[in-house]
Amino acid sequence: MLRNIKEKAGMLFVSLMCAIMLSPAWALATEAADMAPVPAMGDPDWWKWPVILLFVTFVMGIIAVLGGVGGGVLFVPIIGGFFPFHLDFVRGAGLLVALCGALAAGPGLLKANLASLRLAMPVALIASTMAIVGAMVGLALPTHIVQLALGGTILGIVAIMLTAKKSTIPDVPKADALSTALRITGVFYEPTTKEEINWKIHRTIPGLLTFIIIGFMAGMFGLGAGWANVPVLNLMMGAPLKISVATSKFLLSITDTSAAWIYLNKGCVIPMMVVPSLIGIMLGSFVGVRLLKVAKPTFIRWMVIAILLFAGLKAVQKGLSTMGVTLF
């Protein structure tokens, strides 16, 4: 009985949070912020946006954990679409949000031997180099083009989330020559089956080449890239799902670092935005882990897809409206 009430309360809370984030009121708030004249003097209510940001990123942290996505992928489209901050600063903050999440999780995953340093190193070398290029291109392009491309990417992520399959332990008949030469292999203990799982990978070269695109997009949009890392590591290269998820999370600590430096050197860091966002996401993730016990993952996943769909369409609409095209 008590458990039932707790479950319902948990679901109600999560639904409420999702409803807030999907509310058209956010869109209206953004339009108002876009149109508001720049005040000549300081704003006595300056504190309200950091407080709202703290609250929204707290909710985002909960949803990210429950929905099994990274904070960055929710942060950039939602904050970029519905807050008065310019996309340059949102992308800088988004990278730092994804970076801090990866830094917080990375050491534990490496020590538990779930994240593989040997698998991450060649991948990171390509992805981080391309993230630098992506960041430079993203900062050089006009904002509406980046906004439009961001919207398209978010809608693409929605499509990936709807269609991508997962393979707990993919069948890799034979490791390829490159992964054998680099000794990219490992063993981990699976407590559910009480087995030691020896893993190896294949299709290393196509997999590494895919990270050219993934790294570029991570740097350009400040999204983090777990949504792309995991399918490539798991389905294309054949790493077990647990290894793929953990290595992907750790990988972000390297990929996002390189792009974060470009944004930092360019001046795209406003502490009044970055710090509340980091605190909010981290506290939200902390609560989210506890809510995992009572939340229904399928329901949350659909909510995340709905939020991303809405945020992606909003980004497309913002990008097109700057070009004089009205969609809705």
Added chain:
Amino acid sequence: MSQHNTQATEEQVLYADILEKGMFAGLALMVITFALYVLGIMPSIVPVSEISIYWSQPVHDYLVAINTNFLHWETLPTGWSWMKLLGYGDFLNFLPVAILSGITVLCYLVITPGLFARGDKAMAFMALAEAVILTLAASGLLSAGGH
């Protein structure tokens, strides 16, 4: 767990240890520096009540505006120029961000000698290359155009 042959390699554990220390140091410093800034304990270049005027502008316009209104420098405050402004709360917050962004370079540099010593040359060169790339990104030599 210990009876299973699933331990992380020596360099992986070393990397994780340094990453963990850097992460805790960066996050703790971030909380402290933000408190110094937002509570007004330290002065800031852009007053907290005025920052909302600037954050909706593209980064180039923002830099021009704060340079014109507050800094009056000959060049825009990009790259590592924030180091000159560490006495101000808003720019002091760049320090923990730099620590969090820089710790990975240190991790790579520390594991490289061990990789060479074990004859793991491919991984050692990759670690060195990664450290060079991240250092290059951090150096500010790679600059993007404005819009």
